[in-house]
Amino acid sequence: MPKRLTLATAAFAAALAAPAYAGIGPQITNFTLSNGLEVVVIPDHRTPVVTHMLWYKVGSADETPGKSGLAHFLEHLMFKGTAKNPAGRFSEVVATIGGQENAFTAADYTGYFQRVPRDKLQTMMEFEADRMTGLVLTDEVVRPELDVVLEEQNMRVANNPAARLGEQMDAALYLNHPYGRPVIGWRHEIEQLDREGALEFYRRFYSPNNAILVVAGDVTPEEIRTLAQEIYGKVPRVAEIKPRVRPQEPVQEAARTVTLADPRVTQPSLSRYYLVPSSTTARAGESEALDVLSHILGHGANSRLYQTLVVDKAIAVSAGAGYDGTAVDNTRLSVFATPKPGTSLPQLEEAVDAVLADLVANGVTAEELERSKSHMIANAVYANDNQRMLAQWYGASLATGTTVEQVRAWPDRIALVSADAVRDAARRWLDKRRSVTGYLVKDTRHEEKRS
Amino acid sequence: MPKRLTLATAAFAAALAAPAYAGIGPQITNFTLSNGLEVVVIPDHRTPVVTHMLWYKVGSADETPGKSGLAHFLEHLMFKGTAKNPAGRFSEVVATIGGQENAFTAADYTGYFQRVPRDKLQTMMEFEADRMTGLVLTDEVVRPELDVVLEEQNMRVANNPAARLGEQMDAALYLNHPYGRPVIGWRHEIEQLDREGALEFYRRFYSPNNAILVVAGDVTPEEIRTLAQEIYGKVPRVAEIKPRVRPQEPVQEAARTVTLADPRVTQPSLSRYYLVPSSTTARAGESEALDVLSHILGHGANSRLYQTLVVDKAIAVSAGAGYDGTAVDNTRLSVFATPKPGTSLPQLEEAVDAVLADLVANGVTAEELERSKSHMIANAVYANDNQRMLAQWYGASLATGTTVEQVRAWPDRIALVSADAVRDAARRWLDKRRSVTGYLVKDTRHEEKRS
Numbered sequence: 037m038p039k040r041l042t043l044a045t046a047a048f049a050a051a052l053a054a055p056a057y058a059g060i061g062p063q064i065t066n067f068t069l070s071n072g073l074e075v076v077v078i079p080d081h082r083t084p085v086v087t088h089m090l091w092y093k094v095g096s097a098d099e100t101p102g103k104s105g106l107a108h109f110l111e112h113l114m115f116k117g118t119a120k121n122p123a124g125r126f127s128e129v130v131a132t133i134g135g136q137e138n139a140f141t142a143a144d145y146t147g148y149f150q151r152v153p154r155d156k157l158q159t160m161m162e163f164e165a166d167r168m169t170g171l172v173l174t175d176e177v178v179r180p181e182l183d184v185v186l187e188e189q190n191m192r193v194a195n196n197p198a199a200r201l202g203e204q205m206d207a208a209l210y211l212n213h214p215y216g217r218p219v220i221g222w223r224h225e226i227e228q229l230d231r232e233g234a235l236e237f238y239r240r241f242y243s244p245n246n247a248i249l250v251v252a253g254d255v256t257p258e259e260i261r262t263l264a265q266e267i268y269g270k271v272p273r274v275a276e277i278k279p280r281v282r283p284q285e286p287v288q289e290a291a292r293t294v295t296l297a298d299p300r301v302t303q304p305s306l307s308r309y310y311l312v313p314s315s316t317t318a319r320a321g322e323s324e325a326l327d328v329l330s331h332i333l334g335h336g337a338n339s340r341l342y343q344t345l346v347v348d349k350a351i352a353v354s355a356g357a358g359y360d361g362t363a364v365d366n367t368r369l370s371v372f373a374t375p376k377p378g379t380s381l382p383q384l385e386e387a388v389d390a391v392l393a394d395l396v397a398n399g400v401t402a403e404e405l406e407r408s409k410s411h412m413i414a415n416a417v418y419a420n421d422n423q424r425m426l427a428q429w430y431g432a433s434l435a436t437g438t439t440v441e442q443v444r445a446w447p448d449r450i451a452l453v454s455a456d457a458v459r460d461a462a463r464r465w466l467d468k469r470r471s472v473t474g475y476l477v478k479d480t481r482h483e484e485k486r487s
Numbered sequence: 488m489p490k491r492l493t494l495a496t497a498a499f500a501a502a503l504a505a506p507a508y509a510g511i512g513p514q515i516t517n518f519t520l521s522n523g524l525e526v527v528v529i530p531d532h533r534t535p536v537v538t539h540m541l542w543y544k545v546g547s548a549d550e551t552p553g554k555s556g557l558a559h560f561l562e563h564l565m566f567k568g569t570a571k572n573p574a575g576r577f578s579e580v581v582a583t584i585g586g587q588e589n590a591f592t593a594a595d596y597t598g599y600f601q602r603v604p605r606d607k608l609q610t611m612m613e614f615e616a617d618r619m620t621g622l623v624l625t626d627e628v629v630r631p632e633l634d635v636v637l638e639e640q641n642m643r644v645a646n647n648p649a650a651r652l653g654e655q656m657d658a659a660l661y662l663n664h665p666y667g668r669p670v671i672g673w674r675h676e677i678e679q680l681d682r683e684g685a686l687e688f689y690r691r692f693y694s695p696n697n698a699i700l701v702v703a704g705d706v707t708p709e710e711i712r713t714l715a716q717e718i719y720g721k722v723p724r725v726a727e728i729k730p731r732v733r734p735q736e737p738v739q740e741a742a743r744t745v746t747l748a749d750p751r752v753t754q755p756s757l758s759r760y761y762l763v764p765s766s767t768t769a770r771a772g773e774s775e776a777l778d779v780l781s782h783i784l785g786h787g788a789n790s791r792l793y794q795t796l797v798v799d800k801a802i803a804v805s806a807g808a809g810y811d812g813t814a815v816d817n818t819r820l821s822v823f824a825t826p827k828p829g830t831s832l833p834q835l836e837e838a839v840d841a842v843l844a845d846l847v848a849n850g851v852t853a854e855e856l857e858r859s860k861s862h863m864i865a866n867a868v869y870a871n872d873n874q875r876m877l878a879q880w881y882g883a884s885l886a887t888g889t890t891v892e893q894v895r896a897w898p899d900r901i902a903l904v905s906a907d908a909v910r911d912a913a914r915r916w917l918d919k920r921r922s923v924t925g926y927l928v929k930d931t932r933h934e935e936k937r938s
Contacts, residue, residue: 101665200740204743211658222663290747292743
């Protein structure tokens, strides 16, 4: 679901639904270095391994209009070396020691991570601190990397009708806010990105006072404090960071539809996005209610949508819903369904709307409320066993304006969500005037012409 | 039709369809002062009156995202006085001498005009040159004027369901380009506009090298050259003006709809916007073909849409089309129809689509081509008799990248449009994937609840 996170791996997206459980998870420590770098330490002593993540509080929503794709392009360019470490050396070292690495860009943040044996943490920190301000870019490395990014856009979007529809739906959902543009960028704008623009963006946003270091694994807060101060503490603040004030949405008052027809579509589908508050913009308890609402509506085979459309009416092969609450600004709650052969998209949409209308009118049952909440809280507890998911969850939350304490207390807040709160959230936010409905259909015009 | 021009008076919109006729109109002279001010002189000696217009090549599409409405707000603030001329004096003088004045803001330009006896031209120039760089703004005048603008937004947009639908359609038509936001601004952003922002915008864009002076009336080029040099020539260049490079549209590949339901709607209606080239972005001849196409399709009672929907099928009370070619970037061709009672919007849309499909498939007849072209050229010839329309036409054209010679030759280019060119333009640009369809409907939910 989280289209704004398409550039992260699939596992990251799952992590967003699986936060820590207050009081049960590891003792998390956080502090800030004198140069402004926030540090989060998540102890996990089961294996002598560490996850080292550096998050920058900058993403595609912070790009200058007309330069979409720049945050993601810079993420690629961050592997091009510094005066101290030539291009490729960092990745080579990670590979040699049997580590894993990755990087990801989203609307609100950009992150770099390595998972390595614990005795290599210092090396990772040295590499990461070095490229925080030391990146060296030449046209020789920038041009070919642009081709790599364009090919990525080809593969992920241009040749993927569902992804293209998602882009067009985001553009229609957001009338004014930069979440309306794709994280990977509009192709015609990616093509114009260059070295100077990337360096300017880098100098403006890559600075210790705009970053969060998350270290999870077989470490203690004390050693991380010492190590981080010694290595990252030397990196000077190079930029003054302004508050992230993006253009906000006007009152949304007109339901939209977007239809994408493509000859390659083998399975038509229906999607709906609603513009809703994020955990950062919501009133107290409302983001949690939306989380529970989306769970009851569309998470798994017990959900309303699945039970009604797939099981009872047997008009859909799949159906579900999701809520992407980890965002600086207003986000979306999405609903989707794919029809069985013989069911048209308008028929399917009518059935989806009936499920939503029933929930708005009659609320949820005590039984489904408890089942969903238990499931969500259990997931959060299990997430404590997954070092990388936990690091991801804290990083993404802190990068979008949530505190460590708020993340820890999330299960407690979920436990407090009442049936009334879920119904109220449905009434307030499942408002078609704040929505866009997407139709993915097979384009049969070519065949018609042939006959 | 030209929603982007809503802040200009209705007469101006009409003028855009009525350019000069080459070789027949007045001898137009144009030159540039050493400080960069372009000057256009349009002699018209029938009455001892002059139209004095100053155009700035800046409009709502040049605003910083998040500050929508600033160009228009500044237009209002331009009447707040200078060190030399306190607030109100300029307007008072115009009124005292029996003149008229107005100002207007569009996506691509902002203009100020007075129509006065010819012996008062120098006075107008002095006032206008004075406020080009001499504006003085205090919070005492800015705050109340913001309330005036908010009330204007209330009247023109908030309380006008059709205008609100138009805003939402523009936002859906433009996925990336600033033409997607309203000229008057999004209300929540207008509310945040302030003195500092207005002054910054003013200093950035109000400079002789970013302006066009148009003088039409009982004057000679020689006297205007002398007068303009003497008065406007003294105004220093205060800003370096960068090329107007706005974020452009990605490939449009998904048809959109927007539905606005409001209890106050008494007459439902259907609109369709297509994203098409403007006279500035089109290939040679294509903008003229689009002009003829929109005329054949929807101008007057002989047009295809009117004949089919209102006369033959009798399912609509009105129907038409328009093309707004005077724009820096890609613009729109619009189609509209209002149903007779008993006709649903989907039925009406099907009939509209049939008219468009027929034109795309079979092109236009020689007879309708000639009739439309003659009508358009005749309109252009008649426009030569309207001093203000002519001044408006030249000003808007020059402010959006067209030359005086191109404006003059427009009727000749229209005369050259072939039936094939019209059909080709229809085939290429009446593509639903590049369109948004708007439905304005009565919201009956309240009544349903009552029953």
